[in-house]
Amino acid sequence: MTYVVTVDAVIPKTASEMDPLQRAGAVALIEDGFASVGAISGPDGMEVDLLDTIVAVYPGGALLKVFVDAAALEFAEEAVRSVVGELLERSELLADWQVERCEVELHPELAQESLAAADGPDIPPDDLADRKARHTERPTPEGGSDGYDAEAQAELVRGQMLARADQLRSFPPVMFGVLDAEDDDEEGAIEFATSPEDAKLAAGALVYATDILVDELFQDVQTLTEEDTTAAECDSPLWHFEDLPERYALQYDARFARSFLVTVIAMTTRFTDGSFQQLSCVAEELALKLLLAETNVTLETFGLLDDGVLAALDSFADNVYEDMDHEWLYDDSMDGIDESAVGEALGVAPMAFRAWFTPFNEGRYVHPSAADEPAGAAQ
Numbered sequence: 328m329t330y331v332v333t334v335d336a337v338i339p340k341t342a343s344e345m346d347p348l349q350r351a352g353a354v355a356l357i358e359d360g361f362a363s364v365g366a367i368s369g370p371d372g373m374e375v376d377l378l379d380t381i382v383a384v385y386p387g388g389a390l391l392k393v394f395v396d397a398a399a400l401e402f403a404e405e406a407v408r409s410v411v412g413e414l415l416e417r418s419e420l421l422a423d424w425q426v427e428r429c430e431v432e433l434h435p436e437l438a439q440e441s442l443a444a445a446d447g448p449d450i451p452p453d454d455l456a457d458r459k460a461r462h463t464e465r466p467t468p469e470g471g472s473d474g475y476d477a478e479a480q481a482e483l484v485r486g487q488m489l490a491r492a493d494q495l496r497s498f499p500p501v502m503f504g505v506l507d508a509e510d511d512d513e514e515g516a517i518e519f520a521t522s523p524e525d526a527k528l529a530a531g532a533l534v535y536a537t538d539i540l541v542d543e544l545f546q547d548v549q550t551l552t553e554e555d556t557t558a559a560e561c562d563s564p565l566w567h568f569e570d571l572p573e574r575y576a577l578q579y580d581a582r583f584a585r586s587f588l589v590t591v592i593a594m595t596t597r598f599t600d601g602s603f604q605q606l607s608c609v610a611e612e613l614a615l616k617l618l619l620a621e622t623n624v625t626l627e628t629f630g631l632l633d634d635g636v637l638a639a640l641d642s643f644a645d646n647v648y649e650d651m652d653h654e655w656l657y658d659d660s661m662d663g664i665d666e667s668a669v670g671e672a673l674g675v676a677p678m679a680f681r682a683w684f685t686p687f688n689e690g691r692y693v694h695p696s697a698a699d700e701p702a703g704a705a706q
Contacts, residue, residue, distance in 0.1 A: 328397065328398070328399075328406075328514075329378065329394060329395070329396050329397075330394075330395055330397055330400060330403035330431045331393070331542060331545060331546060331549075332392070332393045332395060332403055332404055332429060332430065332431055332432065333390070333391070333392060333429070333430060333431070333542065334389075334390070334391040334392075334407060334408075334428065334429045335388065335389065335390060335391075335427040335428040335429075336391065336411065336415065336421075336424050336426050336427070337387055337388035337424070337425055337427050338387055338388050338423070338424055339423045339424070339425070342423070343701075344387055345357050345384070345386050345387075346385035346386075349486035350384040350385070350386070351384075352381050352420065353384045353389060353420070353421065354384050354389075356418050356420060357382050357389060357391070357414065357421070358380070358382055358423055359416070360379070360414035360417065360418065361380045361382075361393075361548065363549075364377050364410055364414075367395070367406040367407070367409065367410045370419040373398060373402050373406075374399070374446060375397040375402055375406040375407075376392075376395060376396040376397075376398065377393070377395055377410075378394040378395060378396055379393075379394040379482070379547065379549060379552070380392065380393050380394065381588075383543055383589070383592050385592075385596055385679075387422065387484075388427075389424075390541075390592070391411065392545040393407045393411075394549055395407060398442075398643070398678050399635060400431050402464060403431055403480050404430055404431055405431055407429055407510040407701050408426060408429040408684075411426055411429065412426055413542050421566045432548060432703070436706070450455050452486050452556055465518035465551075477629075477630065480629060481629040481631060483485060484625075484629045484631070484663075485528065485629070485631055487510055487531075487535060488528055488531030488532045488535045488631075489527055489528060489531050490531065490535070490536075490645045491530075491531040491534040491535055492502060492528070492530040492630055494526045494531075494534045494599050495530040495533060495534055495599060495604035496597055496599055496600060497598050497599070497601050497602065498530065498598070498599035498603075498643065498647075500521075500523055500526045500530075502641040502642065502643055502646045502647070503525070503529050503530065503640075503642050503643050504520060504521030504526065504638060504639055504641075504642030504643075504694070505520060505521050505522070505523050505526045506520045521635065521638055521639045521642060525633075525635035525636050525638070526637075526638045528636050529632065529639035529640050530627050531623075532622050532625060532631070532636070532640075533597065533598070533618065533622050533640075533643070535622075535625060536597075536618060536621040536625050537568055537595045537598075537618060539621055539625060540567070540591065540618055540621045541588070541591060541592060541595070542615060543567060543621075544566065544567055544568035544588045544591060545588065546566060547565045547567055547568050547584055548581060548584045548588055550563050550565060550581060551568070551581040551584050552581040552611060553703055555560070555581070556580070557576065557577050557578065557579050557580045558571070558576045558577075558579035559576035559577045559579070566645065567617055568587075570617060571617075571618070572613075572656040572657050573657075573659075573696075574656075574659060574681055575656075575680050577681060585696075586610070586684055586696070586697040587613075587614065587697070589694050589696045589697040590608075590610045590611055590614055590665060590684065590693070590697045591614045591617075591618070592612055592692060593692070593693070593694040593697070594606070594607075594611045594615070595604075595618070597622075597692070598700070605635050605649065605687075605691060605702050606647065606648070606687075606691075606693050607686050607687065607691035607693050608651065608682075608683060608684055608685075608686055608687060608691065609653055609656075609678050609683040609685075610683040610693075610697070611693075612653040613653060613656075614645065614646065614685075615644075615648070616653070619640060621629075622640060623637075623640065636645075652678065653678065655678070656678060684697050684698055685698070686698075
């Protein structure tokens with residue numbers, strides 16, 4: 328079975344954060360290390376095939392997605408942890424790095440199902456599309472599978488979300504509709520305020536959903552790369568690129584998918600490191616739309632999306648988005664308006680596909696790996 332193993336490798340706590348040149352060097356070292364690996368020896372001599380890797384480096388370390396073919400989830404995790412540890416040790420510049428996390432991120436019920444079925448009659452299908460469709464089905468609080476305690480699972484996920492709320496450092500509670508102390512005495516204000524508890528759950532749910540979104544986008548990149556096709560022509564199901572504006576689906580190829588993934592990582596990194604100020608480009612506006620949708624689905628799956636949390640997320644969206652012009656990209660009747668005189672007269676920001684990764688102005692940040700090529704550059 329194919330597993331996507333997520334690895335967080337971090338620099339020593341006493342070390343200074345890496346500058347751009349050091350980060351570029353770390354990417355090269357890690358990618359070269361993986362390029363020299365064909366197969367990995369798992370537990371008890373079990374061979375684990377290395378299919379692909381994606382490396383994203385940030386100032387404090389690297390996020391790795393390692394695609395492997397293994398007989399079981401535990402074999403995949405143990406083999407990847409072993410090979411990453413060896414790669415770091417072999418490099419003098421990375422020898423002090425530590426593997427902070429190495430795991431396959433699956434819903435616990437689905438992971439258990441896959442493990443139980445590894446050698447039994449319910450072994451997952453060989454076809455990747457069928458297998459993915461199986462894992463796309465999330466247990467619902469109302470139904471659930473035999474032995475699935477929806478209430479206990481919801482409480483567990485709620486606790487995990489609340490524990491992650493403080494990681495969303497760029498957004499104080501007021502961004503989720505919680506009143507400032509100065510507003511507490513305004514007549515009628517309390518009636519329309521978001522409670523701190525709902526705001527905290529919404530914040531934690533955004534961080535929780537970020538992990539899911541990034542993992543699923545990594546898998547979409549893998550699918551589009553392996554099939555060498557676009558979202559419009561892909562035979563396998565995709566997690567998210569089918570949810571972007573449909574009229575551009577023929578242009579969502581592997582190169583675009585990688586740029587979009589980098590954009591999501593760059594945007595959510597600014598969310599969590601406290602440096603976020605404004606959305607930088609059309610791609611980030613669309614990325615936030617996907618993140619909010621993933622957050623809502625995750626909360627609803629576990630029965631945690633009540634009116635208060637929904638209001639908190641709505642307030643967050645209202646405060647982060649400067650406008651909703653990007654929604655016109657989903658309206659086929661508005662096709663071309665972003666490049667026409669009508670769009671300019673209406674004050675619509677440039678939204679042509681070729682400019683999705685172009686910063687709105689000089690003060691906005693777009694990751695160099697995703698930024699559009701300068702005008703006149705070879706396509």
